[in-house]
Amino acid sequence: MNKTKTASSAKSTLICSLLALLLSCTMLLGTTYAWFTDRVTVGQNQIVAGNLDVALSHRLADGSYDEVSEKTALFLNAVGESMLWEPAAATEETFRISNEGTLALQYRFALSFFDATETKEGKTLADALSIRVIPLDGGTELPLGESVPLEDFLLTGKLLAGESLSFRVIIEWIPSAKDNDFNLNNGRTGKNGETALSISLGISLEATQYAHEQDGYGDDYDADVPPHLHYVSSFSELQEAISCGGYVQLAKDIALEKTLSVTGEVVLDLNGKTLSIADGAVLDPMINCAYGSFLTVTGNGKVDIGKHKSVSFIAPRGTVVIENGTFTRDYEPNGAKLGSYGSLFVGINVEAALRAGYENASSNVIIKDGYFDGGFYSAEQPNGAITGLNVSFGGVLHVYGGTYVGYNPANGDEGMGYQGWFLDGQTALGELPAGYAITETALADGRPAFTVTYEAP
Secondary structure, eight states: OHHHHHHHHHHHHHHHHHHHHHHHHHHHHHHHTOOOEEEEEETTTEEEOOSSOEEEEEEOTTSOEEEOOTTOOOSOOTTSSOOOOOTTOEEEEEEEEEEOSSSOEEEEEEEEEESOOOOTTSOOGGGTEEEEEEESSOOSSSOBTOEEEGGGOEEEEEEOTTOEEEEEEEEEEOOOTTGGGGOSGGGSOOTTSOOOOOOEEEEEEEEEEOSOOOBTTBSOTTTTSOOSEEEEOSHHHHHHHHHHOEEEEESSOEEESSOEEEOSEEEEEOTTOEEEEOTTOOOSSSEEEEEEEEEEEESSOEEEOTTOSSOOSEEEEEEEEEOSOEEEOOOOTTOOOGGGSOOSBOOOOHHHHHHTTOTTOOOEEEEOSOEEEOSOOOTTSTTTTTBOOOGGGTOEEEEOSEEEETOOGGGTTGGGTOOOOOBTTOOSTTOOOTTEEEEEEEOTTSOEEEEEEEOOO
């Protein structure tokens, strides 16, 4: 009896231990995947929703609220038409940010401008307009009635589950002694063809989970988890955000002072802005991706290497996905040979890295779209300083779209003396696999440009 009882007790203990281990793993997974994002962008309107549930609505003439969508027209005049700006003109919208989910969130509401026409002196309506915010439900974090320059407006805060915040946004042209600087014939086309100044306005609302939970784990179990949405306007902010990982969006043009190091999973949203190299900075490459990292570049911005010949854009010791954007270096017709240029994409010897003990060693580049000009062209060395990726050493470069100056991706890395193809399913030099088309054009400087399009068969 004692022996049987002992065996039964041991079996029960083992089962309890396994259940405890399973519960611990489940809790760990819950912590690892605790952070989510949700985004609403209006202007060139986009809605990108994740697991948080944040909503943006605006008030209609009858006092009801309607949720903002990609096609919502905002900041119109009194009769529902686009504003014709002049001194003392004003337009307004009343917005409501609602946390309709179960997770506390922190939000970022911003108003920006784009497609602004300029005077001969380089001024735009953004230099004349101001923005004013009036809280409607006791919000204490809003600038109470204070007018601030249009381009500088940013509102941040937090909402617990079920909470909302309503406020009125007024965009106005406050008359001043400088108003004549913006007078282009009172909005009419002038005798010399000059047109009225115009500007497009857009708002964006973005949110990430806020470290405040009231659930079975207490209210501070995720307090040390960094937010996964970062909005940066300086090099130091960008450097810190990249090191933290997550979604990083440029708020302004930024010049790199040092190489950026990506060690985890990062989405770099250029947000139509420019990433360049600071005066006097010595760096190569601009971005270095560590083994096992995953970087996505999006936001239709620009990476401008400028006059820096030897600098590469990125060293992908991990996986890099280019969704869109413009990546350029200054072109010099009588420039040095290819060897003195850094390729936009520089690969590594993956096989050697694996032999050296780097278990996650890889060099993967996936290009979906974009414009690529490495600033070099020679008919004898036709890769245009676009890529130095050696597929025969274990790297991967898959091209699904984009325009490439001085380089035809259908040639793979054959032009560099290597053996490998860049088009999905390609097996021979110059071959176009199913779904691919390549169009060749000539730039004004005579260099060829090759545009790749792909539709999955």
